[in-house]
């Protein structure tokens with residue numbers, strides 16, 4: 001039996017020591033050379049000029065605190081999406097909101113459920129509040145609704161679903177998400193993480209909002225980091241019942257979104273033509289990369305079907321993912337290898353500029369011994 005008063009240094013909570021810190025995407029080779037970053041799912045078209053202008057204008061206001069309630073940003077989000085701003089809460093990236101959702105509704109002894117090969121933050125968010133992460137087997141890199149429901153028990157408080165999913169890119173249609181929700185007890189919070197929501201077919205983009213509008217236990221998160229090209233500003237938002245939003249408002253940082261982030265977010269929302277250009281570029285280049293990978297199928301390469309701004313390429317033949325990772329770095333490209341997430345045989349490649357995609361495809365073809 002240890003007497004805690006005898007400790008010679010502060011003792012972290014044991015569940016904190018169980019956390020493996022998030023590993024960000026690389027932008028440098030092992031020798032320090034700068035690489036084109038296709039490892040963090042950023043927008044290769046950059047940022048809307050309107051948002052850049054707003055960032056510039058916000059520079060003069062560094063001495064004053066931002067609006068703690070992000071009122072204008074929430075109103076702009078509500079206006080664009082037809083949502084009640086009172087049901088929206090903004091965060092320091094959606095990352096903060098995912099953590100707050102776990103912290104607000106789960107604690108020591110509780111369980112937080114999510115699919116295998118899903119977003120690394122869910123495990124961290126569960127452990128941060130002392131809850132037990134429950135990782136559920138997926139099916140061919142896609143969340144398995146029946147398996148997720150089978151893992152929900154008396155201790156379950158929160159279920160995370162990334163849709164589209166990261167790092168696989170797979171997407172579940174609205175009927176499947178509804179089936180997941182319908183199988184959950186009313187006291188279990190379903191968090192639908194739509195960081196890539198703007199990349200899916202516009203016909204399906206409102207489905208999760210509508211689910212969250214009808215039920216008190218659904219929270220949808222979105223971000224300005226991906227299609228809006230504002231990852232550096234750290235702005236995310238969540239939509240759900242006022243009871244959920246109230247909990248997140250109690251525990252979020254009081255000034256959790258910077259003034260420049262709020263201003264840039266509002267301007268970015270006003271430039272939907274940038275969003276449409278980004279989506280169109282992504283669909284075209286993603287299809288081209290997928291086709292090139294399919295043509296290398298006889299070499300054991302396979303792309304997981306993706307609705308996001310990246311492709312998970314599996315190397316199931318002679319050519320190993322590590323070899324391709326090194327070769328791509330040699331060509332100047334950083335892509336994401338995720339052996340720690342059970343994907344030693346895969347590379348997640350962000351859809352970049354067309355010329356960069358040409359070179360990535362040529363490199364993979366060469367590695368397979370095909371004419372580049």
Ligand SMILES: *Cc1c(COP(=O)(O)O)cnc(C)c1O
Pocket residue numbers: 041092093094095096119162165166193195222223224225226231234235236
């Ligand atoms: C990128 C990403 C996020 C967003 O992170 P931010 O904190 O908003 O930058 C959230 N969920 C998933 C699945 C992601 O891939």
